[in-house]
Amino acid sequence: MADYNNNKSSSIMESKPLHPLHQIAESPTHKLLLKQWLKEEELILNRISLKETQIDSTRQQITQLYCLFFIFHSTALLLLFSAASHANGPHFCRKSWVPSLCSLLFSMGFIWAIRYKTDVECHVEKMLEREKEDSKLLAKCVEELKKKGIEFDLLKEVDALRRAKSLRVESKPVRKWSTRDFVTLFFFTVSCLVLGLNRVILCS
Secondary structure (H helix, E strand, O other): OHHHHHHHHHHHHHHOOOOHHHHHHHOHHHHHHHHHHHHHHHHHHHHHHHHHHHHHHHHHHHHHHHHHHHHHHHHHHHHHHHHHHOOOHHHHHHOOHHHHHHHHHHHHHHHHHHHHHHHHHHHHHHHHHHHHHHHHHHHHHHHHHHHHHHHOOHHHHHHHHHHHHHOOOOOOOOOOOOHHHHHHHHHHHHHHHHHHHHHHHHHO
């Protein structure tokens, strides 16, 4: 009777399926794949953190350029007004092209720098979006592997992951005008107004 009970309990233990994680631990292929995916997931998270830091730094630089643009033109206009109020009007009017040219060159330099930094910000944001999508796809695959164990079809699931990455398309509609274009147009308009103010100050 005791032997029968022992045999029955041992057969029940043998028939009970192993936990998926135990199955993965006993399968070298699945174990290696899980390790690789976990390592890749960690690398992606590090890249996401790095890109977020880069975006914050770029935005701070853009804000500094905005401030410098207005500080430069405000200071230049105040100096011109002060100089024009204590000097001969016609002489200053004839030479008004000099400060106007300097103002134009500095304005174009600032506008180019702002445009360049906003392009960098946009590029890094797109890369960050892709990294986040990759992280979601990989996390889903890791979860499926842990859930299914050795029932996880390596060829099918890995191929599906690669296909999802390669066929990924942007769902955002293409816009003719972006925020960067309006920012560039705004600063160009301000630069033109400053040129007009230079002429008014020196020739009035």
